Amino acid sequence: MLAEPMVAIFLTGALVGVAAAPLGLFLVLRGTAMLTDAVAHSIVLGIVVVWMLTGATSGPVQLLGAALAGVATVALTGALQRSRIVASDAAIGLVFPALFAAGVLLINIYARDVHVDVDTVLLGEIGFVWLETRELGGIEVPVSVLTLGAVLVVNVAFVAAFWKELKLGSFDPALAAALGLAPGLLHQGLLVLTSVTAVASFEAVGAILFIAFAIVPSATALFLTDRPGRALGLAAALAVVAAGAGQAAAFALDVSIGGMMAVCAGALFGLALVAGPRRGIVARLLRRRAEAADRAALTLVAHLHTHEGGPDAATECTAAALSDHLRWPPQRAAEVIVHGLDRGLILRRGEGLVLTERGRAEARAIFDPTGRA
Amino acid sequence: MNPDSLHEPHIALHVEDLTVAYRNAPVLWDIDLDVPPGVMCAVVGPNGAGKSTLLKAALGLVQPTAGHVRFFGLRYAKARSRVGYVPQRSTVDWDFPATALDVVEMGLYGRLGWFRRPGRAARAQALSALASVEMADFAGRPIADLSGGQQQRVFIARALVQDPDLYILDEPMAGVDAVTEAAIVALLKRLRDQGRTVIVVHHDLQTVQKYFDWLVMLNVRVIAQGPVAEVYTPENLRRAYGGRVALIGGAT
Numbered sequence: 030m031l032a033e034p035m036v037a038i039f040l041t042g043a044l045v046g047v048a049a050a051p052l053g054l055f056l057v058l059r060g061t062a063m064l065t066d067a068v069a070h071s072i073v074l075g076i077v078v079v080w081m082l083t084g085a086t087s088g089p090v091q092l093l094g095a096a097l098a099g100v101a102t103v104a105l106t107g108a109l110q111r112s113r114i115v116a117s118d119a120a121i122g123l124v125f126p127a128l129f130a131a132g133v134l135l136i137n138i139y140a141r142d143v144h145v146d147v148d149t150v151l152l153g154e155i156g157f158v159w160l161e162t163r164e165l166g167g168i169e170v171p172v173s174v175l176t177l178g179a180v181l182v183v184n185v186a187f188v189a190a191f192w193k194e195l196k197l198g199s200f201d202p203a204l205a206a207a208l209g210l211a212p213g214l215l216h217q218g219l220l221v222l223t224s225v226t227a228v229a230s231f232e233a234v235g236a237i238l239f240i241a242f243a244i245v246p247s248a249t250a251l252f253l254t255d256r257p258g259r260a261l262g263l264a265a266a267l268a269v270v271a272a273g274a275g276q277a278a279a280f281a282l283d284v285s286i287g288g289m290m291a292v293c294a295g296a297l298f299g300l301a302l303v304a305g306p307r308r309g310i311v312a313r314l315l316r317r318r319a320e321a322a323d324r325a326a327l328t329l330v331a332h333l334h335t336h337e338g339g340p341d342a343a344t345e346c347t348a349a350a351l352s353d354h355l356r357w358p359p360q361r362a363a364e365v366i367v368h369g370l371d372r373g374l375i376l377r378r379g380e381g382l383v384l385t386e387r388g389r390a391e392a393r394a395i396f397d398p399t400g401r402a
Numbered sequence: 403m404n405p406d407s408l409h410e411p412h413i414a415l416h417v418e419d420l421t422v423a424y425r426n427a428p429v430l431w432d433i434d435l436d437v438p439p440g441v442m443c444a445v446v447g448p449n450g451a452g453k454s455t456l457l458k459a460a461l462g463l464v465q466p467t468a469g470h471v472r473f474f475g476l477r478y479a480k481a482r483s484r485v486g487y488v489p490q491r492s493t494v495d496w497d498f499p500a501t502a503l504d505v506v507e508m509g510l511y512g513r514l515g516w517f518r519r520p521g522r523a524a525r526a527q528a529l530s531a532l533a534s535v536e537m538a539d540f541a542g543r544p545i546a547d548l549s550g551g552q553q554q555r556v557f558i559a560r561a562l563v564q565d566p567d568l569y570i571l572d573e574p575m576a577g578v579d580a581v582t583e584a585a586i587v588a589l590l591k592r593l594r595d596q597g598r599t600v601i602v603v604h605h606d607l608q609t610v611q612k613y614f615d616w617l618v619m620l621n622v623r624v625i626a627q628g629p630v631a632e633v634y635t636p637e638n639l640r641r642a643y644g645g646r647v648a649l650i651g652g653a654t
Contacts, residue, residue, distance in 0.1 A: 191516075193508075193514070197508045203463055203493060204487060205511075206461075207485075207512075208511055209479065209482055255499040255500070255544045
């Protein structure tokens, strides 16, 4: 049943995202998400070189060789960054296109008539993953599902074992280093595993789309929650949803399956960007309006406090004064008063406005923050 | 000399012949420095004097060209648990998904060691550290929602939870409000009075005499070091800052 085309395609697409999610989470948190793209591109060179040397197009040797190319990219990029010859992001942009181009050229020259072709390298061929299967306990299982499943286990084990070290290393590498928790080494480990995951995902999604599977669900999840643990679970769930929705849409519209899965991941990100609970655009706008209302209410509190008990209190501490002296239009003045009343900062007394105890405390905090006077 | 043997164990921070260079240009030249235990020490100097670099080199975050550093007579690798480091607030991304309590718990990661997760005891310790910087009410808040002063308090709580003998703080008073500055200074003085050593990179010459009892003046080299009363002199300030500083305070 696992070898049914539709099932195999869905499982493979979902597994790419789920296997990459633990790595993607920390790459996004560290601000090095684009290294994923660099790694995914330069493994093309690794795959071609290993094929030329050994004739293997899959299997552990291929996995290792291609992963080494990813590691070489990261090392070269790092060396170029440390040399300070070019700016930090330019170093990424210089290294991986060069290695990627070399890989594409080698395919053109030496591999014209074989299994490896440029289209597959760029976009993968997730539609055919059900063709290659292996028997496991009497069940036919697609090879891609087996490989990605194994990679998933390794990635989850790595992140689970070093969870707190990765967290501190992402947030504050200086303290992590000072505490002896080797943030640099762990980051290298993340990137090695990213290379391995990219190689395992390669036949299905190719060099270009890998980053959409590896990074977008994590970036989306981090928009939706403030806890890294929850973000990880959410990223995995989002990857599954994107794979399922993408597959359905691709068959309905008769377009590229991998491409449609990436589009769905992007659409989910767009949705989170707009409607996310805390960081989303709508939530931010609402919060900004609430803050503005609070500030206006505090301005009113400060005004009342200044004139409280003074000779001009009768004229200053009225609703009319807000229009005459603070130059607020009557409509706005009324809104501010309502907000002040709602928050329990002020009270109406006849024509005038007076501070409550709470309002007076707020005013004291404004005029005498140190509490010394 | 055996690198693991005790060397100047009666001194909290001992720096000898330390030279640090970035791309062959020395940013610190032959630094000799001794901070005795139980003092509250300011490290001052103009921009580019190498103040932060001195701290980073001492903590092994920057590789020195020459020289060595000892904490209570030990190499830093052997003295990690006795040193609490508070980096500049601006060096981390405050949009990171973590609560104030999570950040304070990070201070315990060194003592926990590899693989072990913080448990209930760590949580309680972190809460009490937050309480001592008057931030207990904010424990569950995402750090992105905190003001600059509150973020700095969280950072200091993260060092407190390590319970170190030596506190090293990089510009803790930068960009915080007056209330927070007063609270931080009071807290650091309390630590000093308990016998801890406090070393602060400080940028405000006006408050040096009020806050500190020990002073290191730095400008690529050590200009002067010792008790504030002896070191905070017009002559030394001129040598550290050139003619660019107007003397304020009681220095004569």
